[in-house]
Amino acid sequence: MPGSPRTFDAETIRPLLQRWARAVVRPDARVEAIRPMPGNSGISFGFTTVQDDGGRETFVVRLAPPxxxxxxxxxxxxxxPLLRALHEHSVPIAQVRWWTDDPDWFGTDALVQEYVPALPLHMTDGSLSAGVPETRVPVLLDRAVDTLVAIHRVPVASLSGWEEPRSIDTELSFWGDVLRSAGDAARLAAGRDLRTQLADAAPHAPRAGLFHGDYQTNNILFDDREQVAAVVDWEIAGIGPQGLDLGWLMMMCDPTCWHPSYRARMRVVARPQDLLRRYEATDGGEVDRPHWYQALACYRFGAIAAYNYRLHRTGRRIDELYAAMAPSVGVLLGRGVQLLRELDG
Incomplete structure (x- = not known):
């Protein structure tokens, strides 16, 4: 569309959403309550459409960076195609309402989903979190693990042609490139050491299938009944070794993986063995070398945090979250090595 913005805020996107609402929802639809959505999932806005008869619908639009x-x-x-397959197999997600690659609508690719009125069990920020007492955290974590089992049961055949499967070597190579791009010589040396040990100790025949890639409670929305209402942020989902999802959740909830400055802010804490036990008992199947997958998670997130901190400190993308996480990069890489030693022991 001529004149479409190269950057978006609530005002620049308002006329585009208004045009969309009248064309897709109803001709009398008016757009209200436009607001940026929280999190690190890119360009996304929540908004509500209101009709003359009082009907209301709330959506989230996600935009590719122009x-x-x-x-x-x-x-x-x-x-x-991933979200549609997940819905067909009863995995709770935000329903897809509309999508387009026609730049006439928003100047870029766009995906519109129904808004889910639920909140995550936020890892560090109580103001963004479902209001549950600390004693209920283990219950919600159990439900998160049960939902992970459901995700891992989605047959790859339902995603035929969607994504090339990733091997362990592919994962290690990809995140090694990310760590190298962080431009931190000390962290790169530590990361190379961990990568070598991960490659040497890798499971020989990892169970492959759909994985989320960032499975943690910030990306799991709970309703008022403390049930999982939706799993969100599927940007780095893929087909490959599924153990990395469980390893990721174990890492996120394990204080030993984090610097004390971040550890003090953790609101969701669990013993890795408890998460593993729940996964296997809910018929996720026996996980071969779970400590290895947690070590892989330490490597992946260490690379992500190091790279995003570089963007922050160079002013390319200011992100206070990764500034706060920067001291944990070395801890994550070191903890990964320790986990592999425990595996050997």
């Missing part, structure tokens, strides 16, 4: 190559987390339309 002018940026569509790849991985910048390719919002990549999620469409």
């Amino acid at each position: 002018g940026v190559r569509r790849r991985g987390n910048t390719d919002v339309l990549r999620q469409v």
Whole structure:
């Protein structure tokens, strides 16, 4: 569309959403309550449409960054076949309402989903979290693990042609490139050491299938009945070794993986063995070398945090979250090595 914005805020996107609402929802629809959505999932806005008869619907629009190559987390339309497959197999997600690659609508690719009126069990920020007492956290974590089992049961055949399967070697190579891009010589040396040990100790025949890629309670929405209402943020989902999802959740909830400055802010804490036990008991099947997958998670997130901190400190993308996480990079990489030693022991 001529004149479409190269950057978006609530005002620049308002006329585009208004045009969309009248064309897709109803001709009398008016757009209200436009607001940026929380999290690190890219360009996304919540908004409500109101009709003359009082009808209301609330949506979230996700936009690909204009002018940026569509790849991985910048390719919002990549999620469409995945989200539809998940819905068909009863995995709770935010329903897909509409999508387009026609730039006449928003100047970039766009995906519109129904808004889910629920909140995550936020890892560090109580103001963004479901209001549950600390004693209920283990119950919600059990439900999160049960939902992970359901995700891992989605047959890959339902995603035929969606994504090339990733091997362990592919994962290690990809995140090694990310760590190298962080430009931190000390962290790169530590990361190379961990990567070598991960490669040497890798499971020989890892169970492969659909994985979320960032499975943690910030991305799991709970309703008022403390049930999982939706799993969100599927940007780095793929097909490959599924143990990395459980290892990721174990890492996120394990204080030993984090610097004391971040550990003090953790609101969701669990023993890795308890999460593993729940996963296996809910018929996720026996996990071969779970400590290895947690070590892989330490490597992956260490690379992500180091890279995003570089963007922050160079002013390319200010992100106070990763500034706060920067001291944990070395801890994550070191903890990964320790986990592999425990595996050997």
